[in-house]
Amino acid sequence: MWRRIGRSIGNLFKMGAKPSKSKSPVSCSFPFLEDKSTIEVMKETYAFVILRGLPGSGKSTVARQIAEKYPSISVVASADHWEITPLPKESETDSSRYDKLDQQIKECLGDKTIVVVDDTHHNRERLDYLFDLAKEKDYIVFIFDVRPANSDLASLVKCSHWNYTVQQLKLMEPELQKKVLPYYFGWFLWRQDGEKMRKYAMDFLDELSKNEKFGEEFFKYVKSDSKENFKLEEYFQKKPSVLHCTTKFCNYGAVPNSESYAGSKTVDDSLSKCFVLKVSALFITPRTLGARVELDEDQQLLWPKDEEAVGSGDQVKLPHSSRSHITLACAPGVPAVQTGLDLLNILKAENAEAQPNLQVMLEQGQCCCLGEGRWIMNLPNSIKVKTLFSGFYAKKKSTAE
Ligand code: 2AM
Numbered sequence: 001m002w003r004r005i006g007r008s009i010g011n012l013f014k015m016g017a018k019p020s021k022s023k024s025p026v027s028c029s030f031p032f033l034e035d036k037s038t039i040e041v042m043k044e045t046y047a048f049v050i051l052r053g054l055p056g057s058g059k060s061t062v063a064r065q066i067a068e069k070y071p072s073i074s075v076v077a078s079a080d081h082w083e084i085t086p087l088p089k090e091s092e093t094d095s096s097r098y099d100k101l102d103q104q105i106k107e108c109l110g111d112k113t114i115v116v117v118d119d120t121h122h123n124r125e126r127l128d129y130l131f132d133l134a135k136e137k138d139y140i141v142f143i144f145d146v147r148p149a150n151s152d153l154a155s156l157v158k159c160s161h162w163n164y165t166v167q168q169l170k171l172m173e174p175e176l177q178k179k180v181l182p183y184y185f186g187w188f189l190w191r192q193d194g195e196k197m198r199k200y201a202m203d204f205l206d207e208l209s210k211n212e213k214f215g216e217e218f219f220k221y222v223k224s225d226s227k228e229n230f231k232l233e234e235y236f237q238k239k240p241s242v243l244h245c246t247t248k249f250c251n252y253g254a255v256p257n258s259e260s261y262a263g264s265k266t267v268d269d270s271l272s273k274c275f276v277l278k279v280s281a282l283f284i285t286p287r288t289l290g291a292r293v294e295l296d297e298d299q300q301l302l303w304p305k306d307e308e309a310v311g312s313g314d315q316v317k318l319p320h321s322s323r324s325h326i327t328l329a330c331a332p333g334v335p336a337v338q339t340g341l342d343l344l345n346i347l348k349a350e351n352a353e354a355q356p357n358l359q360v361m362l363e364q365g366q367c368c369c370l371g372e373g374r375w376i377m378n379l380p381n382s383i384k385v386k387t388l389f390s391g392f393y394a395k396k397k398s399t400a401e
Helices: 036-042 057-070 095-108 123-137 153-159 166-177 193-209 212-219 260-262 265-270 337-352
Strands: 047-051 072-076 113-117 142-145 185-191 244-247 274-284 290-296 325-330 357-362 364-370 375-392
Touching: 036 274, 036 375, 047 057, 047 123, 057 072, 057 113, 057 153, 057 212, 072 095, 095 113, 095 123, 095 193, 123 142, 142 375, 166 274, 185 193, 193 212, 193 274, 193 290, 193 325, 193 375, 212 357, 212 364, 244 375, 274 337, 290 337, 290 375
Parallel strands: 047 113, 047 142, 072 113
Antiparallel strands: 185 244, 185 375, 244 325, 274 290, 274 375, 290 325, 357 364, 364 375
């Protein structure tokens, strides 16, 4: 019996060059293998799946199952296939060992929708290199730790065909027991729905830019030499390459409670799973353009508990997860984190004021001004967007944007 953190996988044999020595019955549960709506979305998502675990832990079984579930659109790039023996200690200086595997991965990125990399992945530098490859082509990274239910290393040694000793596996084990913490966790929009949101945002800007009342108020708060030459679309140029709704910002573990969040069962069960988010409003400030997201009960479980204090210390208290949003664009020099802060600020002003300062009617709905260039348009019909839950992984300390 084999498991991926509480879940069992089986039928143990290796893809690629050599089959593993033993097999056990299949019984596994991953959203991208079993959940119908997840599978539909995965079929049209650039997904970079990193399988991670000790030799003999069952990674290749999962890889094979993905290949079977997504025939023709997926590829498995396996270290075994290129006969790359994992080195037990963190001393993999000779990266040329990976040349053939990397060549295969690079050829498949952009060509195949789902790229699965099957290797031990116990070396952080190696992971960083893969994150860069995925980011270059806007692939969403999914990391799955495949762990044997039976942690007896002697049985793993028997299952692996690389003739390891128990001692060698012991050297790899500590690194593999640690979670790879992302820059942030969040819901990543399905490409089609991402495009839909971008179009919606552009139409919103287009309508606003034609509205005199809006222009008069908004322009007072932006830094621009000339009102005539000011163009909203040009001002909000900085856009995320993949739209997302952040749940927990981890900064690779530097943020408190990142590890407990990443290690929670809710997060683990949700990795790669499809969630449909409800976008209930669009908002604009002199700094950011964003979409408000209202979470349902299940989605709220993924919202970090330490964000509960939102609004505490202020007179206006806002409900848990009020900050949930999608950053659509930022003004020059403004970091994306500002969008959530702007949303909270708008919601507090909305709650505090009986009447908005100004209102303008747009095709998509009524847009209300809350002063200081802050405007919100609550949508008469919310927009539903399909997303996949995962982390954003990049080299530690990189700016990531
Ligand atoms: P946001 O767009 O959802 O606000 C990368 O910087 C992403 O991490 C940003 O898109 C931003 O998400 C989020 N982020 C950055 N710094 C953050 C912080 N201090 N707190 C919460 N989210 C942050």
